[in-house]
Amino acid sequence: MYKLNNRVRDYAWGSKTLIADYLGRRPSGAPEAEMWMGAHPGAPSVALLNRGHARLDELIDADPEGLLGPDSRAAFGNALPFLMKVLAAESPLSLQVHPTREQAATGFAAEEALRVPKDAPTRNYKDPNHKPEMILALTDFEALCGFRSATEAKEIVDTLVTFFQETGADVPRLLPHLSSTLARPDEPTAIQQAFAGLIRGGDEVSGTVSAVALMLASSIPEGPHAAAMKTALMLNEAYPGDPGVLISLLLNRVSLRPGEAVYLPAGNIHAYLHGLGIEVMASSDNVLRGGLTTKHIDVDELLRTVVFTPLPVPRLATTSPAKGHLIWQPPFDEFQLQRIELEPGTRHPELPAGVPVIVLVASGSGVVEARRQTLELGKGDTAFLGAKENPVTLRAGAKEPLVAFVATIGIHEPVPH
Structure with a gap:
């Protein structure tokens, strides 16, 4: 057994204090988003030896039977199958989804055959593995997770339309169109078409986001959908004009108290908004982004990966x-x-x-x-x-x-x- 030194990832959305305070050490002064504990080659932990140190992934490569054991090797091969993180979100992460194992293997092989560099900004698949995950809240933790029903999403959009009308402002053309799309009889298809229209929407979507944000900045309509609208306004402050602001209205808004957890299977589109948590996942770094980001979005691959069926929030009991x-x-x-x-x-x-x-x-x-x-x-x-x-x-x-x-x-x- 080995004591570990772990790398802290300084992504811009990270908190400058939460991880340091939780672990009882001095803050670095930079954003600290995730501390990785494991053997993923992107940021492997370093084991402290009697003399010197060594990367955990290299120690496992040298003795997979002794460090992983026969059960883990039989199920998952000669690599540590999980990655543990302390995650601290000061501002919202991108909307994202993770592929199935089959999608990851196929996508990785295709990009390898095309010799797409693993660090290329357009690269989708960094490895051939899927990335199911769970997050356990250590503080109050806010997230978006999976699709709400098309009926409820339509109610939110209709509330916005009414709000524009009552204030005498011009209703952006996109909102009634989005409402009618969500009213289509096949629910997964309705959600898929609404999502695709927003993620592909270009200037019209950006303009509608700006108009909605301007209205909500003056007043949030009271009622059962106020939280969704407050979330959209907050997201626009972080990502002005981003289609993810309107996409958030299609998604479940989740609030976790300390000790509560959710799990995220393949195809579940989600975004962490704020808070500190323990995250555990399959050891993969495969992420397809779907908004709330300046990074590359492969829309076609995203639409093949997202599961558009609305489901209850996947809360995880103990x-x-x-x-x-x-x-x-x-x-x-x-x-x-x-x-x-x-x-x-x-x-x-x-x-x-x-x-x-x-x-x-x-x-x-x-x-x-x-x-x-x-x-x-x-x-x-x-x-x-x-x-x-x-x-x-x-x-x-x-x-x-x-x-x-x-x-x-x-x-x-x-x-x-």
Whole structure:
């Protein structure tokens, strides 16, 4: 087992304080968006050795059986199948969707055959893997997630039309057209056509976004759709004139309290808006963007990837096998997340055995104990536990409670949600 140093990604939407405060260290002064814990080649963790250090992905390459174990290797091959992050959104992320495994494999092979550089701004597929994920809120956390019903989306658009009419302003032509599109009888087709019209809309969409934002800046109509309109106004402040501002009206608005989680399967279009969370995902960096961005949008590939069927928000329930022990198991085999809380001086009898594990200490301090090795971990420290370290226990320090998050591979049946 190894203590880890992890890279913090300085994306512009990140918070300058949330990650540093949560991990108990001094802020860098730059935006800190994500701390990656894992072996993804884009930003692999670095393991601290008795002498020197080494990249975690290189250690796994050298000993996949010992570090991953037979179960993980049989299911996922010779790479760590999950990636764990601490994510801090100060401003909204882009609307995005992740492909299925089959789409990723096909798209990656096609771009490799065309010799598209992996760092090219037009590249869609960085690897051949899918990227299902989950996010657990550590603070109040705001997001957009999947499509609301076409009926509800039409009600929001109609409310905007009425608002323009009541104020005596000219109604942008796009809004009645969008309303009629959403009224079509086949719901997924109606949503797909509304979405495609907005993402392809060009100057007319940009002008409508600006007109809507100008109206909402003066007053938000009261009623059940006020939150959706406030969100659209906020998004326009971050991305003026972007089609994603109107696309947000088609999407579920999700508010998570600390300890609540959602999971995001392939095809679910989503955007994190604000907050701090623990994110776990399959180890991939495949993202297709769908608005709220200045980056490349491959509209045709996006439309092939998004699932346009409206569904309930995919909230993720917990199981609790023991006091102070919570497990979030999404319907994906690559990962699960656990939270372990221990009173001072007490011990968690056994961490997941025979599989790869990453531990993050969120508060307090403790010791990870194996047969031939111990690791002392304080607030903000992380460790990788190889499959060959079996059994492994976690013990809290004597003076204060310990809270740790544990990521490992998943089980083969989903927790009800």
